Amino acid sequence: MGLILGYAEIILAIVCFLFMWSFRNMNSQMPWNWPLLGMLPSLFLHVHRFHERCADVLEWSGGTFLLRGPWFSNMDILGTVDPANVHFIMSANFANFPKGPEFKKIFEVLGDGIFNTDLDLWTNQRKQARALLNHERFRKFLIKTSWEKVEKGLIPVLEHVAKQGFVVDLQDLFQRFTFDTTCILVTGYDPGCVSIEFPDVPFSKAMDEAEEAIFMRHCLPESVWKLQKWLCIGHEHKLTKAWGVLDDVIGKYVSMKRKELSQSRKSDGDEEGLDLLTSYINEDEGMGLDCDDKFLRDTILNFMIAGRDTTSSALTWFLWLVSTHPEVEKKIREELNSILQPKEGEKWKLFKVEELKNLVYLHSALCESLRLYPPVPFQHKAPVQPVILPSGHYVNPKMKVMFSLYAMGRMGFIWGKDSKEFKPERWITDRGTIKYEPSYKFLAFNAGPRTCLGKEVAFTQLKSVASAIIHNYQIQVVEGHPVTPNVSVILYMKHGLKVKVTKRWT
Template identity: 65%
Template structure:
């Protein structure tokens, strides 16, 4: 096996040599070279990987077999065929777990809900669902979302409007959702949404870890493991990020344990219902070694944690809080950024959203500066449709992959086996005429509204922004609540204009952000 690892490294070096001597771009399908096969083509287009997936899958009826380096087990079937998606995520769910390769790539997430399988996943999901669906958590969510918009987002927008300064509103949304996620999941407000724009090591660590995880998808495993051993490149960034994430979360856990040891009464805790408090109060414990003792799982390399203050008994708390904080911060801020850009560049959509917001204002109340409550926002069909349409075109998680336990034949007729991955490109899926029609590239909220004026349901295996099947996202309503409160506040109270000449394109990561941020000017609508 050691010799095989060295062989993979040599082949990877050959691959880069071929890449260096080949043309940097191509049209149509990637060329398959001897030994390194299609990897040079992938690396030459990695800077626009999402567009490449869209082009290739559009030429191959929605399913394409990518052939990776010979002997490196890098073959991957990419598909956007809804029948295949339904088969993998629902109909034959048990044959497509996350699996050890996924856990290896996403090792920084530990044994949290995103990495777990089998009984561990079922137990964690059951507990998380009960807590997220609790009425007290919903009240806490509504209060937190409104407070952060009113006391954090609005004052900053007012300041930039008054100063007539350019701002990066993507950074602002990231700070908004990071503060909100910290409050909801740990009970503590880091206060990074302020006019001081303080440096936030946790946010930078998350970005670095996500970029490293992306690169693990496109290079041979032996290569990125060699980087990790040598502590160079993206893996050096991952190392530093991991230490930072452990440091921040262990601090929150220690603070929470100390706070709860004071034996606060229920009345003292009534205002907050953060999930960390709930986990500890309910003596939340999944057997700490369940994944290790399960013969179908492999334990994580714990080397990175040896130099942090994370206590062994807090490992599972750390893993789950990290999973939730990343999901809450990244997906919601990404969704808000792309949505605001689409609305600001489609005036007719902005007008219709404002008309719908105006219709919710009582007739006796003058149309003026205001925030909208969740009850008002829950009735707004066009706003909901516009958010869904934005998520269709720019899904916060642009791709995901699975691996089969047993050989299988997909509805498209393609064969898969345990030594290959199956990858869904959510970004490409939203751009397929075969799925969404000839106007698939248009930003058209009306496609989500029925003839009766209600929200039109689209199957989850067609609209995959919140996953599908048993692993459907538990935080879907949380995300919609946060996005609607923030989006309505911005659109009703401000005019937002993208700076002329600002380049908007996706980044290269596992979360779909704008590569250069979203530079805008904001102007108050009301005096």
């Protein structure tokens, strides 16, 4: 009996010690490196505020921090916001940091699309995507589509909620808007999600659930999430169901397009047939790509994520920032008023793309919003060969290097003491022009050879929507509505953006 009591006292002492140890480190600034588990407990303790936690740790550590994963899991991650490291990885040493097989496992739902591929397959896809996106016909199609969806989709909804005095979730509305426009530009079909009926959108819900599951794959050992997948539980079960929805919807679009094109071939001079899906199918042989249904499925999904998610995220955070910073809102309105014709006066108006392209303050405010709230808040790379980064940190092929774009925008050593403030003026030179910031410092549109091809597409839509809303309506966030980032690979607001809309003009 005495021996049993002795063992019990020892076990109790160990439990008390571990409890006190964990309690002390739960409240410490830096993650604690546990035996066997590494820093995984700290990661999950703060996972609900992952982006803010990254910013805190990287600020405390001077810009670079090694997160130790569980033993034997190959989950060591070097987090960095050092611009020299970013430039080295994204540009100077680009070939040594491909997306790689580990990235493709985590993002497997994207298939062999442009975000997942490397080497010749990526090069060919990027070449063709650049040619299509930069084509004058596509640009005209983009401007026409954006204008019509603002005029006939977004504005009627805003007029309706303003007249009725309803509370509307702007994030949901922007997701619907960008889903419609992206779907039209990519497939040629309008799903009609922007309407006063607010119809259910299974595709959008599936994308959200897939992105949340992808995020969790970053936090768990591969063996754990693969077990969840095999058991059909948790986020992996949601991902499987979401994957089916995405395949089904995209498959229908591809089938409809093939049938449409087989029945009626349109000449190059026609206004219709400018969507990317039509271009890929019609120019299959000339592109040097095998545009079978699998390729088209992967390509469409990659474009949909790029167009729908990033732009709607950017719009949501931008309108929230502007509506909560009256001095910025006033300056944007003054700039919009400055391009009105004398005969127009101050009244209801939708601005054309050409009218907005030279507005310095609007562009600066958008860049500032993207700096603080980048739609893709983090990304990771892994080296093929071991290498020492400019910061002096060693990385090998069994490690990941993660950039926190969310944290980069909040670092005083990068952006100055006022780095956490929303200050569009930081983007304006003394001459009154847009100030250039290198991509390895402002990473919202990526950097190096993988710089975003859709940057101009994004700014076209952002300016069209932002100008229409800011000039014509007053947006007021519902009192007490919580605004906090979600936990996903796309930076959305966890609870949406609930606002009331009032008209500025009768």
